[in-house]
Amino acid sequence: MNMKSMNEEYDVVIAGGGPSGLSAALVLGRARKRVLLCDSGPRRNAAAERIHGFVTRDGTPPSEFRHIGREQLRHYPNVSVRDVRVEDVRGDKGAFEVSLEDGVVRARRVxxxxxMVDELPPIPGYRExxxxxxxxxxxCHGWEVQDGAFALIASGPPMVEFSLFLRGWTKDLVVFTDARFEVADDLRRRVLGAGITIEERAIAKLIPDASGQHLEAIELADGARIARRVVFARPAQRQPxxxxxxxxxxxENGFVRLxxxxxxxxxxxxxxxxxxTMMQGALVAASSGAHAAYMLNHELTMELAASGLL
Ligand SMILES: Cc1cc2nc3c(=O)[nH]c(=O)nc-3n(C[C@H](O)[C@H](O)[C@H](O)COP(=O)(O)OP(=O)(O)OC[C@H]3O[C@@H](n4cnc5c(N)ncnc54)[C@H](O)[C@@H]3O)c2cc1C
Incomplete structure (x- = not known):
């Protein structure tokens, strides 16, 4: 497609307006860089009612978090925020051409x-x-559901091991293997020894309660129903x-190498x-956005100063 050049030039274009992108934009704005923050598409936690565990923002709805982040950026006239997708980046360091949905801008850095994109399994009721x-x-959510009837849908033995960790939040825990793998004797002994039940039959569907907001039971392929209120699971992920x-x-784990x-x-x-990173949380993402911005800004500022461009 032939993109129109927008004749806009930035020090940094940021793709993504979640905690990492917002945080990077704030640091770079305060460092007097010309920044364009581009955000398009759903955030990972779009389905969640609240963000927990983010100091000063504990319990904030994701949309409010984003709103506050953007509001605070308005204080910096050198930062622009646009709801637009970044499609591609061509060229080299110092002279990138960044293709947006509606045109091309130039940037020294990106x-x-x-x-990440969560790939939810096709179990009926899961997406809802x-x-x-x-x-x-x-x-993120263990405190709110503590001491409840937990299920852990495990995708493999490491997730069965993870059930021991979940015991920190409840005594009432069933691990579901969904008939996908065997549990080795030693692991089985340790898990059962912690008072956790292992269910190895295949899952047919998840049954919500009348409100549609809560889980009532997990139905197995043979029709048996196991009453559970909460599921912990780690669906597969892919890069956007x-x-x-x-x-x-x-x-080796599929994350961007840095x-x-x-x-x-x-x-x-x-x-x-x-x-x-595998260490995925809103505060960790915000911190990593700030970290990238510090590193980038140091390098870029030194370069501009040495070339007489500041
Ligand atoms: C159901 C759920 C609940 C969660 N609850 C919590 C919680 O309570 N506490 C907590 O700390 N963490 C929680 N997390 C984790 C937290 O949401 C993530 O760690 C955090 O959002 C990651 O921030 P990020 O900036 O890396 O990515 P994201 O928040 O996913 O933001 C990335 C943004 O970039 C956009 N984007 C993608 N491609 C492009 C493109 N080409 N151009 C422009 N924009 C693009 C995306 O659509 C998205 O808006 C939860 C996650 C899930 C799935």
Missing amino acids: IVGVG LWGKAIFQCPY ALVTRLDLALD SEHRETSRPGIYAAGDST
């Missing part, structure tokens, strides 16, 4: 903070309950399209947030 009764992380498009190198300066395998393109 930060990719596009999150995701973020309401199915959670990916006990630090932009990471693939930019051909950024990934590590140098110690938070630069990706493409010089001048930095990354932050969920797409770079």
Whole structure:
């Protein structure tokens, strides 16, 4: 497609307006860089009612978090925020051409903070309950459902091991293998010894209660129903399209590989947030956005100062 050039020039274009992108934009704005923050598409926690465990923002709805983040950026006239997708980045460090949905802008550096995509399994009821009764992380939602009837849908033995960790939030825990793998004797002994039940039959569906907001039971392929209120699970994840498009190198776990300066395998393109780590939480993502911004800004400022461009 032939893109129109918008004749706009920025120091940094940031792709992604979640906690990592917002945080990077704030740091760079305060460092007097010309920044364009581009955000398009759903955030990872869109299905969740509240963000927990973020100091000063504990219990804040995700939309309010984003609103506050954007409001605070308005204080910096050198930062622009647009609801637009970044499609591609061409060129080299110092002179990138960033293709947006509606045109091309120039930038000296780029930060990719596009999150990860959760690939929810096709179990009936799963998508509807995701973020309401199915959670990916006990630090985020364990407190609210503590001492409840938990299920852990395990995708493999490491997740069965994870059930021991979940005992920190409840005594009433059933691990479901969904008939997908065997549990080794030693692991089985340790899990059963912690008072956890292992259910190895296949799952047919998740049954919500009348409100549709809570889980009532997990129905197995043979029709048996096991009453549960909460599910913990780690669905498979994939990188968003932009990471693939930019051909950024990934590590052995599928996350964007970073140098110690938070630069990706493409010089001048930095990354932050969920797409770079297994340690996924809003505060961690915000911190990693700030980290990338510090590193980028130091390098860029030194370069501009040495070339007489400041
Ligand atoms: C159900 C659920 C509940 C959660 N609850 C909590 C919680 O209570 N507490 C907590 O700390 N963490 C929670 N998390 C984790 C938290 O949401 C993530 O760690 C955090 O949002 C990651 O921030 P990020 O900036 O990396 O990515 P995201 O928040 O996912 O933001 C990335 C943004 O970039 C956009 N984007 C993607 N591609 C492009 C592109 N090409 N151009 C422009 N924009 C693009 C995306 O659509 C998205 O808006 C939860 C996660 C889930 C799934």
